[in-house]
Amino acid sequence: MTRTWIRPAMIALPAVLVVGCAVAGPWVAPHPVDEGVDIPYAEPSAAAPLGTDHLGQDVLSHLLVGGWGLLLLAAVIAVLVTGLAAVIGTVAALRPRVGAVIERSTDALMLLPPVLAILLVMLSWPSSGAAGLVAIAVLVGTPYCARVFAAAASGIAATGYVEVAVANGEGLPYLLLREVLPNLRSTLTTQLGLRFVEAMYLVSTAAFLQLPATLGQSNWALMVRENSAGILLNPWSVVAPSLAIGILAVSMNFTISAIRSDRNQVRT
């Protein structure tokens, strides 16, 4: 028994570290983000372990403070998209006629490029802020995800137990939550991981483009953009935030697949 959780725990370690740093970061940051510690793009020193950025502020402090905003937004978007898509996809599988309508309308939504949609809304309606960003991300992300759930749920919808429940007039919420979704656990976890990465990408893009979404004074995407001019003077000012985004996205998916595969291992 003790052996089974060690491997997933090892795989999850990078994700846990990055998330931990991002959440605890604002409290442990050595300097306030608006305090200048050295000349711009200074190399790593005792006062600034990762050097300084374009304003002479500490890169490490920025890194520690600038994570949680991205992370929180991405997590909210991932959960909303996956949850909504699971419901829509399952309904589409259980009610073929409703499903056809849903499919056609999602086809239309899928044609909308997410970055374009975000630019459009954020620039024409700047006061929408983070809520607007979440709304757009959910709107453009859900159709893809719902299609996957519809395909996965259609197999479950044809099983004997669902048929018996349907024949006995069980309501849609019961069919959804008790009969179908518990059997789609692996699809759910996979989609959650994928959607998290997708949301990271969208939120980072919005932050990089300096769209008026409230992501705090500092964030990883913004660091990459603003410090890119000094990449040769202090590479860490760009590499560190880029790495943080990359490690988080990749290790999050490793974590999820490790948890899942651990549950149904089959000797082949």
Next chain:
Amino acid sequence: MNQQVVVADNLTITAPSGSRALLENGSIELHRGRITAITGESGSGKTTLMQAVLGYLPPGARQKSGSVRVLGHDVLTMPTEPLRRLRRQHLAFVGQDPGSALNPTMRVQALLTEVAKNRDNSDPARVLARVQLPESVLHRRPGELSGGQQRRVALARALMRGVDVLLVDEPFAGLDARVRQEIVAVLRTLASDNDVAIAVSGHDTATLELLADDLVHIGAPPTSGSRPRRESTPDTPHRPVALSGHGLGLTRGDVPVLSSVDIVSYRGAATAVVGESGAGKTTLARILAGLEPDATGNLHLDGTEIALRGSRRPRQLRDRIQLVPQNPLSTLNPQRTVAQSLGRPLVRRGVRARARRAAEIGSLLDSVGLTHDFASRYPRELSGGQRQRVAIARALAYEPEVLICDEVTSALDHATATSIMDLLHTVMVDRDSSLIVISHDLDLVRRYCGEAVVLDHGRLIDTCSAANILASQSFTTS
């Protein structure tokens, strides 16, 4: 040439949850050119023994004692790569539910050529002919075939490979007598002509005795007593009509699956629906249960017309017609315990007090011959027969007036099938309810049913007394 290829010696395999044995002291020897039948009650470990011969144990299960040797290899301790090679070259397994083993996206042609050693010399059509399937099946996908046809395709896949050991789990479950004889003939030729060692598991002892050279019994010794009693055939016309359907039909795409079928079921009597695999029996059951929204015709329950579409039926009405589905593997939700599956209908009937519900679940389990400790089990911890019993208990929990049983006994051994039919019969008589039995087992139909509806290729061939069912020419000769 009586060469031993498989020897299992006192093999005991335990379940992950602890001490419960999936298989106890299973011993078997398979010889080239001979057919060995494995019999035993459902849940005695027939499937587990066959899987052990393949070198596979269910997730978490452990080999407690004994050994299995296949062609001189100890398969349960073999490294993965050689084991895979051994399976590929020498072993074939046709499972209890071949439908789920066939890739639903591939056509039969591709399913067969995929496993062929040599693409030109084994012609898929010829192999199909050996399992008595027409060539037109080649261009269909598994989802378009009936249960019996899927089983024959799965068998054909094993024939394509030219293996040394063929393990067939329950080849006769859910097949009618004629197809059974054909499968028997196919297996016999395979054993004698190709010198293959064949193991066949099953409940149908009469067919198995006819087929097998050796018989192996697993689990408790067979109970020879309690000969199934012959029910007096009820004279149906004097009984009140419970459910009647007229001109029932269904067209899927452009293909008529069922056209103008009439069926009448009486209170306190059982009506049989018989026909070859693919005749539309399950479709008829689904129409009666309200699961086919596109069905046509009309349906009366106790003289009042009811909607064909289930969603248009009021809830009390739905409770009165209950369906027990065919496939034991998907009849229960894998994520819910037996108690949860049985508890739901009770809650819907208004049994909310926990203690009373537990008591009712206990008595439901009793009524289908299961002990109370089954309540906490998940479907994966049950055998096919046990799952089917739970499915029947779930239907009985609604206290239905019309119970539609779609091949419920085909996965059960003879003694259990008889006891289940006795149970259904008792419930039917006690509650003055009606029973619709879909079955291939004409013997069983004749014993328990009053009237029989004979279907062939989606059309009604005959409605006759079940006792005279063999006289129905079209069914036996077509």
